[in-house]
Amino acid sequence: MRDIGVDDFTYPSVLNCLTSKKDVKIGQSVHCRVIKTGFQGYNLIGNALVDMYAKQGDLSYAFKVFNTILDRDVISWTSAVTGCAHNGSHEEALKLFCKMRNSGVEPDQVITSSILSSCAELALLEFGQQVHANFMKSGLQSSLLVDNSLVTMCANCGCLEEADRVFKSMANRNVITWTALIVGYAQNGKGKESLGLYDQMILSGIKPDFITFIGLLFACSHAGLVDQGCRYFESMINVHGIRPGPDHYACMVDLLGRAGKLLEAEKLLDEMAVEPGATVWKVFLAARRKHGNIDLAKKAASVLFKLTPKDAVPYVMLSNMYSKADKWEDAAAVRKLMKSKCISKEPGYSWLEMNGKVRRFMSEDRSHPKSDQIYLRTSEVMGLIKNAGYVPDVNFALHDINDEGKEQGLAYHSEKLAVAFGLLYVPQGAPIRIYKNLRVCGDCHAAMKLISKMFCRHIILRDSNCFHHFRDGTCSCGDYY
Ligand SMILES: [Zn+2]
Ligand SMILES: [Zn+2]
Structure with missing residues (x-):
C-alpha cells in the first residue's frame, strides 16, 4: 500500500491492530513511518499511538507521545487513562483524570467507565460515586459500560446494597453485569445469594463466561458447598465448554482443602489440564x-x-x-x-477513605499527623476488648521477642490503627470501611469481631482475598480466611 499512499485514517487502523506485546517491533516501525511521512501532528494518530504503546505495556513511551499531542481531546485523555489502568497504574489514572477535568475537557462514557474500574481496584467508593454523579449531571446518557463499571465498583467496595440498586435500575444487562454482582456477593460472604443470582441469570437466557465460574466456585468454597462446587466445575467444562484456568483450579483446591479433602485436592492438582501456577500452589x-x-x-x-x-x-x-x-x-x-x-x-498497610481523603496506615507507623491520638485510642480499644475476653494470639507476631513485645507489635497492626481512626472519626451509624493489601491475620480478625460488638459498629474489611463484614461479634466469612 505504500505505493498508493496512506492518509490520517490508515495509520490509526493499522496501529489498532498492533496492541499485543509481540507487536512491539512492527509498532515502532509504523511509528517511524508516521514521522517520516509527516503525520505525527495528527490527533487521531497520536491517540492511536498512545493506545498502542500502553497496551503493549510501554507506558513511558505512551506518555512521550501523549505529551507531544497539542490539542488533547477526550479520546487522547482516554487513551492515556485506560493505558495506565491497563498497566495497573490506577493512582496515575485518577491523577490524569483530575488533570483532564482541570484542563476543561468533559468526560464521556468510556473514560468514566475506566475511572470507575480504577476506583474499584483502589476501593475508592466516595471518589467513584462523585465521578459518577458529575457524569450524570453533565447530561450524557448512561451506557451499559458505565453501569457495569458502577456495579463492579460498588460490589468491590463492599457496598452490596448500592450494587444491587444499580443492577435493578438497569434497563439492559449482559453477562458482565450479572457476573459483577455474582462475584460481589461471593466475595462479601453471601455465597447462597450469589448462586441464586446465577440461577436467575440462566433463566433470563444469558450464558455464563469464564469469570462467572470463578465467582461461583469462590462462593462455593467460602460457603463450604463442596458437592455443589464440584457440580459447577463439571458443568463449566461439559455443558458450557469453558476450559478451566488456574483461578478455577485454585478455587477447587481451596474448596476441597477447606473441607479437609486433601487427597482429592492433590489428585485434582495432578490432573490439571494447565500448568498449576503459584496461585494454585499457595492455596x-x-x-x-x-x-x-x-x-x-x-x-x-x-x-x-x-x-x-x-x-x-x-x-x-x-x-x-x-x-x-x-x-x-x-x-x-x-x-x-x-x-x-x-x-x-511485603509491608502490610491499610487505608480508609474519608471526606475525599485517603488515610494510609502502616504497622507501627507514627507519621500520621494525629498519630498520638490514634495510638492512644488503639491501646484503649485493645484494653477494653481484653476485658471482654480477647486473648492476643502471639502466633501472628513473627519476631524473636518475648510475649509482651509480641503483644505490643500485634496491637499496632495497620488494620487495628485504621479501625481506631474509624472509631474516632467515622460517625456512629456509618460503616467503617478498611482496605488492606495483604490478608488479615487471625489476631486482627478476632479483635475486629469483638470491636464490632463492643462499639456497635459495622466494620467492613477488604483484604487481599475477600471481604469481612464484622457485625455484632461475628464475621460474614464464617471465620474462613
Ligand atoms: Zn494483624
Ligand atoms: Zn472474616
Whole structure:
C-alpha cells in the first residue's frame, strides 16, 4: 500500500491492530513511518499511538507521545487513562483524570467507565460515586459500560446494597453485569445469594463466561458447598465448554482443602489440564497449613520457592506452621533461609477513605499527623476488648521477642490503627470501611469481631482475598480466611 499512499485514517487502523506485546517491533516501525511521512501532528494518530504503546505495556513511551499531542481531546485523555489502568497504574489514572477535568475537557462514557474500574481496584467508593454523579449531571446518557463499571465498583467496595440498586435500575444487562454482582456477593460472604443470582441469570437466557465460574466456585468454597462446587466445575467444562484456568483450579483446591479433602485436592492438582501456577500452589499450601500436615506443606512450599523466588508468603506460612507445632528450630531455619536470600515480607498497610481523603496506615507507623491520638485510642480499644475476653494470639507476631513485645507489635497492626481512626472519626451509624493489601491475620480478625460488638459498629474489611463484614461479634466469612 505504500505505493498508493496512506492518509490520517490508515495509520490509526493499522496501529489498532498492533496492541499485543509481540507487536512491539512492527509498532515502532509504523511509528517511524508516521514521522517520516509527516503525520505525527495528527490527533487521531497520536491517540492511536498512545493506545498502542500502553497496551503493549510501554507506558513511558505512551506518555512521550501523549505529551507531544497539542490539542488533547477526550479520546487522547482516554487513551492515556485506560493505558495506565491497563498497566495497573490506577493512582496515575485518577491523577490524569483530575488533570483532564482541570484542563476543561468533559468526560464521556468510556473514560468514566475506566475511572470507575480504577476506583474499584483502589476501593475508592466516595471518589467513584462523585465521578459518577458529575457524569450524570453533565447530561450524557448512561451506557451499559458505565453501569457495569458502577456495579463492579460498588460490589468491590463492599457496598452490596448500592450494587444491587444499580443492577435493578438497569434497563439492559449482559453477562458482565450479572457476573459483577455474582462475584460481589461471593466475595462479601453471601455465597447462597450469589448462586441464586446465577440461577436467575440462566433463566433470563444469558450464558455464563469464564469469570462467572470463578465467582461461583469462590462462593462455593467460602460457603463450604463442596458437592455443589464440584457440580459447577463439571458443568463449566461439559455443558458450557469453558476450559478451566488456574483461578478455577485454585478455587477447587481451596474448596476441597477447606473441607479437609486433601487427597482429592492433590489428585485434582495432578490432573490439571494447565500448568498449576503459584496461585494454585499457595492455596494448596494454605490448605495443608490449616490441617497441620507439615510434610506435604513442605512439598508445596519448595515448589513455590522455585516458582516465585522473591515471595515471602510461602516462607512465612511454613515458618508459622512449624512454630504452631512447637518445632522452633525448624521455624528458625526457614526464617534464616529467607534472610540469606534477602527476601523480606511485603509491608502490610491499610487505608480508609474519608471526606475525599485517603488515610494510609502502616504497622507501627507514627507519621500520621494525629498519630498520638490514634495510638492512644488503639491501646484503649485493645484494653477494653481484653476485658471482654480477647486473648492476643502471639502466633501472628513473627519476631524473636518475648510475649509482651509480641503483644505490643500485634496491637499496632495497620488494620487495628485504621479501625481506631474509624472509631474516632467515622460517625456512629456509618460503616467503617478498611482496605488492606495483604490478608488479615487471625489476631486482627478476632479483635475486629469483638470491636464490632463492643462499639456497635459495622466494620467492613477488604483484604487481599475477600471481604469481612464484622457485625455484632461475628464475621460474614464464617471465620474462613
Ligand atoms: Zn494483624
Ligand atoms: Zn472474616
